Amino acid sequence: MRLDEDLEEAAGGATGPGPGLRRARAWLSRAVEPGTIDFWRYVEDVGPVEAVRRLRAGAAPERIRALVGARAEEDATLADLARAERCGARLLVPEDDEWPALPLHALTLAVAAEPVGPKGQSDRTTALVPPLALWVRGTGRLDELVDRSVAIVGSRASTAYGEHVAGELGHDLGARDWTVVSGGAFGVDAAAHRGALVAEAPTLAVLACGVDRPYPAAHGALFHRIAETGLLVSEWPPGCAPLRHRFLVRNRLIAALTRGTVVVEAAARSGAQATARRARDLGRQVLIVPGPVTSAMSVGCHELLREEGLGAVLVSSAAQVVEAVGRIGEDLAPPVAGPESARDGLGDVAARVLDACPVRTGVGPERLAAVAGCDVLEVLRALPALELAGLVEWTGTGWRLAPPPKGRGGPGAAA
Amino acid sequence: MRLDEDLEEAAGGATGPGPGLRRARAWLSRAVEPGTIDFWRYVEDVGPVEAVRRLRAGAAPERIRALVGARAEEDATLADLARAERCGARLLVPEDDEWPALPLHALTLAVAAEPVGPKGQSDRTTALVPPLALWVRGTGRLDELVDRSVAIVGSRASTAYGEHVAGELGHDLGARDWTVVSGGAFGVDAAAHRGALVAEAPTLAVLACGVDRPYPAAHGALFHRIAETGLLVSEWPPGCAPLRHRFLVRNRLIAALTRGTVVVEAAARSGAQATARRARDLGRQVLIVPGPVTSAMSVGCHELLREEGLGAVLVSSAAQVVEAVGRIGEDLAPPVAGPESARDGLGDVAARVLDACPVRTGVGPERLAAVAGCDVLEVLRALPALELAGLVEWTGTGWRLAPPPKGRGGPGAAA
Known part of the structure; x- marks a missing residue:
């Protein structure tokens, strides 16, 4: 069937994406490089079928015809559609249910912000224009x-x-x-x-x-x-x-x-x-x-x-x-986990008493108080919790650090 | 010389950082772990010399004395200062010209925001407190x-x-x-x-x-x-x-x-x-x-x-x-340089004409217009500039791409 006949049928009032409309969009997709603001606007304005008819009849405005140039004479639509079918492809048009209208709406909004004349208009390589098909x-x-x-x-x-x-x-x-x-x-x-x-x-x-x-x-x-x-x-x-x-x-x-x-x-x-x-x-x-x-x-x-x-x-x-x-409320990333340590959550005094404990020979609470810079009473209050946490041990004559379970850092490990 | 004599002399009204003042600060730097909000405030309040005298006399408030604990009896100041001197070190005090008062002022401002009582006060390991020396x-x-x-x-x-x-x-x-x-x-x-x-x-x-x-x-x-x-x-x-x-x-x-x-x-x-x-x-x-x-x-x-x-x-x-x-106006980093290309700065039509040019056999302007989707006149207008830029060349029968100078990308190099 000739393109012009299909177009006439489509222009005659057929609703939904029939063969004429699809052929018109196929023709448009080859006529001009995608991303051309004025061309997209013209198609929006007069509709895809009418746009093709006018371009082929030389009745479109001068600047729109200039965009199509020598391609206006050509018609590869049937060949293109057949070639697509051979490789398991099809032409999706905005009139189809499957058209991703919602995400592409952002492009419609963006192109609306472009100026009408060529002055200040985005270049075709950067313009945010919806696709024609x-x-x-x-x-x-x-x-x-x-x-x-x-x-x-x-x-x-x-x-x-x-x-x-x-x-x-x-x-x-x-x-x-x-x-x-x-x-x-x-x-x-x-x-x-x-x-x-x-x-x-x-x-x-x-x-x-x-x-x-x-x-x-x-x-x-x-x-x-x-x-x-x-x-x-x-x-x-x-x-x-x-x-x-x-x-x-x-x-x-x-x-x-x-x-x-x-x-x-x-x-x-x-x-x-x-x-x-x-x-x-x-x-x-x-x-x-x-x-x-x-x-x-x-x-x-x-x-x-x-x-x-x-x-x-x-x-x-x-x-x-x-x-x-993701949507708010779903899809929350877990925080990155760091190494957990029995030291975490120790109070200031307990941490100081712990640091004051020697590695080998046990020492008494008075010595711990002097090194940690706190009261003997505070030391005596801190030691049971440190022992329960497995951080210090009683040697029989004094307190010292418990041996690390695995890979616990030495001095400065927190630096 | 005994610490207390030095302190008395310093308290007697000597201005500037004399030996008594420096010894007082040396004593304070050993008496309590740095970063202790209440201790720093007490020293600010009564002055370093008076703070040491009161602590040694047991006349400081209970909670300040508790911070010092068993260390109140000790005096290692002369030994510390001598030890420092032996290794080429010295004690800097806030009363010295060399004291970095300007940067450390941020800590003075920060500590002022801490509450007065222990309730809600930052832990010593996180508190922003100026150093005593x-x-x-x-x-x-x-x-x-x-x-x-x-x-x-x-x-x-x-x-x-x-x-x-x-x-x-x-x-x-x-x-x-x-x-x-x-x-x-x-x-x-x-x-x-x-x-x-x-x-x-x-x-x-x-x-x-x-x-x-x-x-x-x-x-x-x-x-x-x-x-x-x-x-x-x-x-x-x-x-x-x-x-x-x-x-x-x-x-x-x-x-x-x-x-x-x-x-x-x-x-x-x-x-x-x-x-x-x-x-x-x-x-x-x-x-x-x-x-x-x-x-x-x-x-x-x-x-x-x-x-x-x-x-x-x-x-x-x-x-x-x-x-x-750095200070505004000086010290600006240069932008990261990317690869420069003769294609940069080409207009939309020129870029399309360039892309339409074949690699081997030259083609005429009409063919270029059809492939590029533009007018023959536009092609004829774009070609001289492309030739001058060394991007296209005339074979005698048509136009084709000039051979790349070095490492120019093929199709999709800009993707």
Whole structure:
């Protein structure tokens, strides 16, 4: 069927996402690079079907036609939809129930704040614009998968440390029924996806290229496993190449779809930093895993933690991530446990008497009082409790320290 | 000369720190453990000379006498002062010009906030009380050394990472004419002192024992080197042992004497954490060096960075430390530099045209326009600048990417 016939039928009043509407959105997703503010606004304004009809008829405003350029003549919609179907993918449109309307609403709010003219408008690589459609491949349902989701992003040139931490976080978040969202790239992204898969949890890779030819090619097996329980997601139609600028445009979706973005390793001035700042702009949690200050791959993380107004929170475990993005009342991380000691909770005098006790030869209470700087009576009052706690012992002629049970520190252990 | 005669002479109206006054302070420094709120208040109230006279005569209030206990009968002042002199040490008293009155004023303010009765009063190990006197050993002048000083504290059970960072910080701060203050302990403390010494900068070790028998004994050579240009400082008279609780009491001085405290490595519930919280209580900067989240020795650092209300700042270099503690207008850390790229600063259209260029076979502007999703005119406008920047080249039949100069990323390098 010709595109124009399908469009006419759709424009004729068919409600719900019929073939005409879906074809219109498919056409739009190839006509202009995603993230273009004015184009998204035009489609919102006249509707997707009418937008395509006018563009193909040359009836759209000049500046909208300029955005589409030579592509207005082309129609690859049937080929794109067929190609998607062949690899187990489908086109999700905002009119579908499965569309993640709630998380993406943050982008609608953000784009409303952009000026009307080109003056002062955000660049396409940074603009927070909702997607016109999403190509998804896999068995998961997008809206359900992103309901409890966290992004894990970071360097492709990650270290063993970064991959270890990303893998652990991915696993532990997956095990807690959180969906790990990442970009499918080498390094931190792949480690996070793999961690989630090990926990048998669905995970979501948001790509900057067609879902039928995911990039990087070396991740073919990984993408296949992701699609088995989770989803590969892209704004670009099948066959599209992972052009450099597309990664920047894609990053806003990773931030928007999730409740928070965890940055595991990032170099200075990296894409992961940009994603973190977008998460903040969208009202999402920005969570940072620190690393050695001697590692270039953690410089970006530390800069984010130092950045005033970003409100980034340091996290070192999945429990702390969940505490930050989870609902209030549930999901609280337990405090980090320190070594417990029988000394803890000793009063001032008791602690001084304990410190006054020698290691070998026992001494009398008067000597203890002189060393501890307190009354003999106070010493006599403190000793029974110290003995009960197994901290001191009576040698027959005086008091001395009891031998440590295991690994108790010597003098200065509390310094 | 007997103590009581010296005291009488001092009480007789001699102004300035004469032998009687100094002996009174020496006696007080042995009579009661430092950090005792009520004792410090009593000495402030009646004066050091009168306090000693009354305590020795049994005329002080009951609760003050109870603090001194059996020590009231003893007098080791001449022996202590002689012992100090033998090891090149002296007793500094608040009446001396060299007394670091300005930094220690924060403790005077803090103790004023403590309740009058014992109810609700801070424990001696946590109370922020000024010292009654300071035994100092070395050639430095205390007030001058601490004027531009930073504390570096951390775990004794440090890792190679912690020692490396502490050493670098100690060195770089020393090289910038900042005095590094620490506790002389194994691990982070020693690495910080050594770093400063390598930079030929004076450094200051605040001890929890007598300056004539610094602890740990294995640091004998280190303490000797510190004393050559800097100072060993202690509230405890010569010969005093490094009892466990004394380290906690000592830590408040490290925090008070310096403009900020840097924690390099700290376990959960460690003394370094306590020092950091005191620094905050005294209005000092709390600066934290992060580490791998997989390291138990960085858990305490990360907890401090997560602690609400602490206002701890992440630092990864001496420049950032100086920026935090330095005077406004001077001492600003340079931003971390990222890799520069000819792509930086390209407009949206130019970036898209660049991404549309193939690697091998050159293509015409029409093809570029179709791939980039823009007008042919825009392509023709963008190409000259891209060529000038060395990013694209004309093959004779079309445009293609110029070969990368060195290490330029492929697709997705910005992700």
